[in-house]
Amino acid sequence: MDMTLPLLILVLPITMFLILGLCGMKMSHKLAGTLGTIGMGITAILAYTVAFTYFFSGNPDFVTAEGVRQQFEVFNYDWLAFTPTLIVQLGFLLDPISALMLVVITTISFFVHLYSLGYMHGEKGFQRYYAFLSLFTFSMLGLVVATNIFQMYIFWELVGVSSYLLIGFFYTLPSAVAASKKAFIVTRFADLGFLIGILLLSFFTDTFNFVELTSNPGTTISTLSAGGTFMGCSVVTWALCLIFMGGMGKSAMMPLHIWLPDAMEGPTPVSALIHAATMVVAGVYLIARMFPVYCLDEASMDFIVIIGAITAFYAAVVACAQIDIKRVLAFSTISQIAFMMVSIGAARPELHEGLGYMSGMFHLFTHAMFKALLFLGAGALIHAVHSNNYTDMGGLRKYMPITHWTFLIGCLAIAGIPPFSGFFSKDEMLTAMYDNSMFLGVWMTMVAGLTAFYMFRLYYMIFWWEENPHYKDHKPHDSSWTMSLPLIILAVVSCVSGFIPFGHFVTWNGEPYDIHLKMSVAITSIVVAVVAIALATVLYRKKNDVPAKMANSVKWLWTAANRRFYWDEIYMFVTHKIIFNIICKSIAWFDRHIIDGTMDMFAKVTQKVSYAIRGLQSGSIQTYVLWYFAGAILLGLVVWMMVI
């Protein structure tokens, strides 16, 4: 395959970033926005071309005669040679999941660019915003097409920083600054694990390359096993779990999830792009990328499943008790990503041809669409009522029909109601989980039910419940076409994308297979979803005091859930009280007083001694001579004794 197009996919966004970043201040808002959007549009077209070529051209590089999809390195340049064998390369790996991600990222990114034309209209720093979006897109694309784990790490950091910049976009707000800092530091901490994981992995296997690592996973594992064990776990498990730690950070798994809700301080389209659809699934993507290696190590797979399952449930419960609509969506995102994690973690090649892998990626795709839809919808709402809290909303369905309908579609999709896309992917995931273990299946079904409940609670609270009196002064209305169009298109996609025969495109080993609904699971999940929606309908359709009473009856639970089970407080305590106040301050004190004090002490002691012995120079000749004589005699005696 010609490398021009793939290269352009990367070059275009970074060029946009540079142009907008360097010359943006000189441009008008309109020009900058248009430029960014068009650039992104072209990138999207290129990405689609590449993805379609990959999936449909039948080129033997991409797919064998038997229909097995291949991994193909379009190009791979040496970037930095640590040792003659351990070389970091920058390249473009085309395989099912990267092609899929190309589509997802460029699509959402384009819609967000378009949407932001309206949403960010007139904001100060509009050009900067577009520059950052381009930077993010570049980094994310670089991440997904990485040919080696180190390239992924590079772009991993870059998306981190783009995310930092975008969360802190409204940099005059202290909350935004704090949130962006938190996001960066938490993910950075996770990346530390990732880095150590890479160190271990690359040291034993002497390669970073994904293809080399995954084409012969057995060898990879056995070379890693040669590293022996440390603290009861094998090096394999250590390496893989540490790498997963990186994923936990980016994908906001417990206990590293705390940054994501706060990240909602950023502009809403950013939340849609980064914190719902693309960046946060990087963790899932990472595991999927390394899946052939992971699936040979039970311990790390179990670790993934456990973390995922706990996170999914936790996030779902917390989502039920949030007031800020973006926070609800954020926790829903955490929960859904955890779903994908569990799905991939539960997948085994021998179980159902690794169904969990396929379904996880499928859900990644559908979730990206409907979650972006929901976020953009939320953005429209916030734009309209100038508040993030649903308590300031209610009854909006009359005022904002487009938003209402698209939002509803999003909710249905996430709740897993057929024929919307979420149903299909979730069903496959649950199937994979039931295959893995009954308990896991039931647990995750319960989470799915909670998902349906809190989404519809949100839906009703926004669009039904009771009309907010403020509307009289300031009538909310649907937004301009730039904002509505993405909503509509994404809604359509959410409706239809479930029917994509995903198993033909993305499977763990490239061999396509048909997917079919497993009726028992499908029916169970539909029933659970419907019951949950019904419950939400009963509770929240009209204003009543039942929810408040319920909340009051288990007040501690409600408060705890509302406060996200005090995770932030714990973190605050550890970082501020312990690390900052105790460790850092004492180190700084130690430095100033002990280390520096010692150095100063040398000086002081010298001065003191100098002062103390000044009597030697008494001014009297007789003392001088006494010293003289004593010195001469002493000199003789001491040396004489030495000689003897």
Next chain:
Amino acid sequence: MDYSQFLTMGSELMLLVVFLIVFLFDTFGGAKAREYTSPLALICFSVMTVAMWLLPTNGGEAFSGMYYTSGIITVIKTILNLGVILVILQSVKWIDSEEAKIRRGEFYELMMVTLFGMYFMISARHFLLFIIGLECASLPLAAMVAFNKNQYESHEAAVKYIFTAVFSSAILLLGLSFVYALSGTGSLYFSDLATQVASGENSMLLVLAIAFVIAGFGFKLSLVPFHLWTADTYQGAPTSVTAYLSVISKGSASFAFLVVLAQVFGAAYSQVWEWMLYGLIIITITIGNLFAIRQKNMKRFMAFSSVSQAGYIMLGIISANVIGMTSMVFYILVYIFSNLGAFAVISAIENKTGKIGMDDYNGLHKTNPWLSFAMTLAMFSLAGIPPFAGFFSKILIFNGALESGSVALYVLVLIALINTIISLYYYLLVVKAMWISPEEPVVGEFRSSCYERLGMWLCIAGIVGLGIVSWFYTYIYDASMLDATTFFANLI
């Protein structure tokens, strides 16, 4: 008697001639003519220095070996001459002042007599000649110290100087009498004594003798604890005399010290005087530094600085090898330029304003940037900062000390090096006063006399050039190489 042997004493004879010219001019010249005593002395002296350096240095003996000269000895004498020229340059302004001009001639005469004594001290190879040279070098200095007739400090300084000097010569003579007792043959020739020392008898008396001789030299070199007169005398003496004392007297004594230790007591080196010097060096450098950091009077400050510098010079002796000797002579050369650079500034300011406190230097750069510049260079050079000459002399003298490779000397050098940090501290205090102190300048703007400026420029040139131009060191090295066997043959 063979009169041609006087020809080997060319430098002494020339000095005598210069002395006579100045003496006669001063005695018989009219009051008007005496105004020109200073330029005359300066010119004669310079001519003589150049002549000494240019004339072939055919080494040799005189008075059946009591007097000895060679390349390196001429070199050290020339170096001392350079120092004297610089001292004359900076003293002209003072000696021509109303108060002192009547004794102008005497000053130069006394100076030349002491120099004459130093020449003999360096060249002597017999203790009789040596003692005469030594006393000739130190007694007239007492008169010079007391030169400021109207200042009490000058007298006090002179009292302290003369009494300690006599005491020290008593000690030295006592030591020499022991040596005489040990001589075996009754000869006081260095070479005869060396043979006797090498035979290794009477070690206890020998140790005491060496200790007393070192103590006697300790006075001239101001080694601790024989240094206590130094600060008071330096402070009280006229600045030019202080300058003279601190470099010329010290420089000549160091070389003579090396001659005596290496040539007479060479056989007792590793047993006896290496360890005596070892201890003396450590306390000299340390005590000198510790006292220097508190000083506020520039002359007193320079006194303690010169005490610790003497310790560094001793490193060249303790190494007792050619590189050590070369480095020591080089060190003296550099020390002369650096120290006189500092004294040039001190005396320029004192002559103009009478101020010699370190606080008086605050903000000096605002009014007198060139003086500050010269002083800064001198301080940096004394502290051993490259690219100034002091750095080279210091590192080379350390280098010489390490040749034997004994760990003890490594430790000694380490101690000396640590002391350089303390010394750096107080030298920087002066720099700090001049450049950094925010106070308003005390010393007003003024223009130094042309002699002073010439002196300062020479010093600056020396400070900058002596290290970078390696010719000086190589020249000294070649000269000392030729004489290496005479110096270090007896060494054990």
Next chain:
Amino acid sequence: MILENILIYFVIIPLLMLAGLALCRNMNQIRTVMTVLSTILLGLSVYLCVDFLALRAAGNTDPMLYMASWDWYTPLNIKLALGVDGISVLMIMLSAIIVFAGTFASWKIDPLPKNFFLWFALLSMGVFGFFISIDMFTMFMFYEVALIPMYLLIGVWGTGRKEYSAMKLTLMLMGGSAFLMLGLLGIYWHSAPEGAPLTWNILEIAQNGAIDRSWQMYLFPLTFVGFGVLGAMFPFHTWSPDGHACAPTAVSMLHAGVLMKLGGYGCFRISIFLLPEAANELAWVFIILTGISVVYGAFSACVQTDLKYINAYSSVSHCGMVLFAILMLNTTAMTGAILQMLSHGLMTALFFALIGMIYGRTHTRDIREMGGLMKIMPYLGVCYMIAGFASLGLPGLSGFVAEMTIFFGSFQHTDLFHRAFVIAGTSAIVVTAVYILRVVGKILLGPVQDEHHLQLTDATWYERFSTITLIVCIAGIGCFPNWINETIQQSFAPIIRVIEQAAI
């Protein structure tokens, strides 16, 4: 050809600078002299770099190129021996860049501009001389030449407790060089086998390999501590925070940017190259110390409130990383160390330049008194963020490349001791992020703290010029590291060979 002995020009041009400045009468002349000559230096260093790479590409594999030698102190065999390998070339380039940028950063220095630039030129002469020398004596001489102007530069043109800081800095650094001097003299006296002439030439000493083991064990700590003091090794780093905090902008730039590199450079060029057996044996002691530096500096930086203190502690951490990597004694880690030197040099220079510019406007460096500056001076704000990102290791900027090379290189040691320290070292990247973002958050972002700041203006042309130069270099290394990497690795080959022989 006039450029035959190209290296000597790196000393001659600063000398010309001194001479030219001495003749200057007014500010414009001073600026002209400095600009012209520092540009020539920069051009010359670029030429040197290109020419060097061309020679290497043409197959010249000598350990040192452009060798030239003039006798100096013949009795002691001291020579002015010049020669460079890839590392020195890069260091020279770094120095030239920072001298160039520093000139612009001190465009409006006051008072005594002439004296400032005189010392500045002397300092740069020392730095260049150090990097081009392969004779220990001249190397040490230039080393000290570079140190001492710092006293006056900080003392006269500094701010805050400048007298104290300048004195402390000078005395501590000179204290280090006292140990160093003894170590070098010791090396000299053992530089050749019995009977052969002693030498100061590094290459010859390494070839002779005559220093026996027991002496190496004495001399290694002396030289390593000597250079380590300048490399801000714990616990000898305390000159750094105070010194940097009080120094004027260009001096901080040059000091943190280049001078601290002298320490690291000396460590491998002398301590390790000439004393390989002791290096193998004693590395662990210093790994502990430098490992502490890395973490300790980072943690200390977290609680500082003065911008310069933060940066100084971060320098402790980053320079600790340099020495840490050098002690790993393998090609990759040592390459990382050099990259880190370059990277740290550039970004710290940038940091200090920016801090100076911000301080020049706000007249405070206390982060609690600033806020929202991004709004007021976006250009400086953006540059500060870039410097911050470089410092916390953002890919695409130089810090990342360096740190990663260090980590991957260090991790090649298989024992638990080294691994544990590597992992402790990696944790610094998180802490770095914490303090960088803390500062950025406090001073650049958030609401404007002091409304007087609203009147402030953004960067002037010469400030932009100086910062852009540095940023371009930082990004250049960050984006295209491989040629530098290869150059360095190649240059390490002889050193690694010596170490490996010693290890057997």
Next chain:
Amino acid sequence: MDLTIMMYLIPSLIMFACGVYGFITRKNLIAILISLELMLNAVDINFVVFNRFLFPGQMEGMFFTMFAIGIAAAETALAIAIIINIFRAVKSVDIREINKMKF
């Protein structure tokens, strides 16, 4: 009774010690000068005695003594001159008053 060398040396040593003691304890400058003379003379005795007893065939010690006496005289003269100066300045020759410069 034969006079042994020690019979000369011991008095000379005592003389020297007296000189040192006198120097350290006397308050009058002139007295101190006398003490110094004692010390120098003790040394002279040493030389003479050594010459006489150890090297009877030679005269070096004697010559040395002559010169030493000469030098001592010069020293004394100089010291007296300075003492006179001091006396003029402070109207006293008490050594306790001559310690203005110290530390």
